[in-house]
Amino acid sequence: MISDAIDNEQVEILLNDVLESHGYDFLEYSHASIKRRIIRLYGLDNFVSFAEFRYTVKTDKQYFKRFLEEITVNVTEMFRDPSFYKSLRNDVLPVLGTYPFIRIWVAGCSTGEEAYSLAIVLKELNLLNKSLIYATDINPSVLDKAKKGMFPLNYLKQYSENYLQSGGLKDFSAYYTANYSLAKFDESLNSKMIFSTHNLVSDHSFNEFQLILCRNVLIYFDKDLQHKVFNLFDSSIEKLGYLALGSKESLEFWPKAKEYKRVKMEKIWRKL
């Protein structure tokens, strides 16, 4: 990959086109990361000039679908960061269990591994029946996969180790049936999920939640955009509700952080 195939100015031009022609605003994403994604795609798809690339992104709807899929980072796992899930299981969900009904928003859910992990924990705590998980993402293609609840079988060994480390109590394989190279997760898990596109940059609050998970999404945003999204979450979390971020993300520099209290050592905060 030629790393200097596209310069900063061209990145700016391309992202402005994307906003104008397709309505997606990537201008406040972390510059170095998005530039790298753009150059990677340019190389993968064998474009010969920036002009050709620009024209295709701007005018070809089908290609833009691919652009959206490849420019965002969709890498995810089940029970990623087991200690985080342990804290959800022991510290957060039991508190929410005292409510008559639990509404959870998984923002930036990618292909759904996180939402299914959460549903498994809720099920083991006997809370799944009274819960509803709203799983959203900017990218419709990952949501289509998430709805199916089928994940590559060769990752399941890792996932089951993560699950056990996170305090899982059952035989993990009881939750899925192997189907060729895929593991299909039990339908009882996604019966409590609602999937929908939602763009954290431009869409508004759509409900009030007791728990919002938005993990490994904000690392791709610059500081100002992060703070805008925190404000969006703030207006979408009930008093005494929880906000969970990824292991490298923090509320720390957000002006309203004082109104939130950290839960132990994890990246979980409770609204006061």
Place this chain on the structure above:
Amino acid sequence: MAETVDSTPCGALIIGGSAGSLDVLLEIFPALRKDIGFPIVLVVHRKASNESLLTDLLKSRTTLEVSEAEEKEFLSPGKVFIAPADYHMLIEEDQSISLDYSEKVNYSRPSIDVTFQSAAEVFREKLVCILLSGSNADGVEGLKSVNNFGGRVVIQNPNTAIMPYMPQQAVLNVEPHLILDSHDMADYINKLNG
């Protein structure tokens, strides 16, 4: 020739290493000046599970401030920033750090290429990149970018590397500014101007 280039100030030093590089780092760090005038960034391949091991090891061997790089943190002189296990680390135009959990590059995350490439354009001729021992070719593409933007490329002499493949590939594919024995690294770094 080399001397005129070396008087160019150093805006940042990035050291990349893989298998066999820990020994070199443990040799370099105790010998570094206390008043290093530029940030030092380390990108070292390791297992995700050994998270803080490298940081702890280095902390115990230098008076410089060593920490695992935090998202959005600014690089600052005299400090050592370690790319966290399992994230790519990129440098922004304003010299802040972006972490990125995208696909592995060269079977590696953090990838040395990714950090070298993003820093190459930011620091241009003020960038110094050192590639150490290792058994894959990560870092080589990154060094090419460093070269393109006028930065300095320093490669560990493959004969002094426990795993010579990585520095060998670099020597074959990139024109280095210098090839250094592991014993001469600390001295070279101490002489760079901040």
